[in-house]
Structure formats: structure tokens, C-alpha cells
Amino acid sequence: MSETVTVTATVPAGTAGASGTTADAALRRARASIAFGRKRGYYRVLFEAGPVDAATFAELAGVPEHRARIWLDEQLAAGVLRLVTAPEGDHEELLLPGEYVPILLGDTVDADLDHELDAARDLLAEHLGELPAAFDAELERRRVLAFTDHARLARMV
Numbered sequence: 001m002s003e004t005v006t007v008t009a010t011v012p013a014g015t016a017g018a019s020g021t022t023a024d025a026a027l028r029r030a031r032a033s034i035a036f037g038r039k040r041g042y043y044r045v046l047f048e049a050g051p052v053d054a055a056t057f058a059e060l061a062g063v064p065e066h067r068a069r070i071w072l073d074e075q076l077a078a079g080v081l082r083l084v085t086a087p088e089g090d091h092e093e094l095l096l097p098g099e100y101v102p103i104l105l106g107d108t109v110d111a112d113l114d115h116e117l118d119a120a121r122d123l124l125a126e127h128l129g130e131l132p133a134a135f136d137a138e139l140e141r142r143r144v145l146a147f148t149d150h151a152r153l154a155r156m157v
Helices: 022-040 042-049 054-061 065-078 098-105 111-130 138-156
Strands: 082-085 092-095
Touching: 022 042, 022 065, 022 098, 042 054, 042 098, 054 065, 065 092
Parallel strands: none
Antiparallel strands: 082 092
């Protein structure tokens, strides 16, 4: 299945509202899209599938392809997903970077998956200063650090 993903990060007029800037509106929209993906289990799908194109993601997530493309485009615009060249080299696929997995799946991880996240936690610790703006809220950072510390202590006991 060959496809090209086009990312557009436009902000409709008037969405900046009273709080100020277009960047603020884009950040709010990115955080809302992340919450939507968490609630529906989309990050778990991406984690388990590895790099996928939009059609594959739609099939795995059980959603119409046009809706999948909209959500995936939002994730690309927010810096949550990365485009990578498919093994065939003829198109790009979407990848959930490993360092983001503890942030996006941290509160949904079961005991069976916990050990699989060890490498992701180490990546997160290495790249903590490079997180997309949508992850940069102080509350989010504290939650991630507390989760990471807790997970490391749990492994040591």
C-alpha cells in the first residue's frame, strides 16, 4: 500500500481566543488530540504495530481511514509521531518514538507490558529536554518523572 502523508498545521481564524496566540491554540488542540488518542487506545495500537501507514492504522484501530488520517496528521503536527521511510523505500510510515511511550502509555500499562517499557523509560530519561511542546506542561513533566521514578524503584525491590 503506497501513500504519502501530508501534514498541515493550520489554525482556523478565531481559535486563539482570549488567551492570545495562535501557538497557544495549536498547543491546546495538540493536547486535546493526545487525550483523545489516549482515551481510545490509539497509542497502544501504534506501540504494538510499529511503523504503520494511515490505512493500516485505521484497520488496526477500527476507525474509518479518513478519521485516522485526521488524527495522525494532528499527531505529526504536534511532534508526537515521526515519519520514517518504509522498508520498501517507496513511501513513508508513522512511528511512535520509543521515548514517548512511557508518557502516552504510562497510566495504562499492565504488569505484562511493564518490562517491555524499560528501554523506553531509559530513552525518555535521555530525551526529557527534547519533548514536543504538547508534553512540556509542568504537570505532565511531573507526572512522567514520578511514573519513571516509581517504575525504577519497583524494579529494584
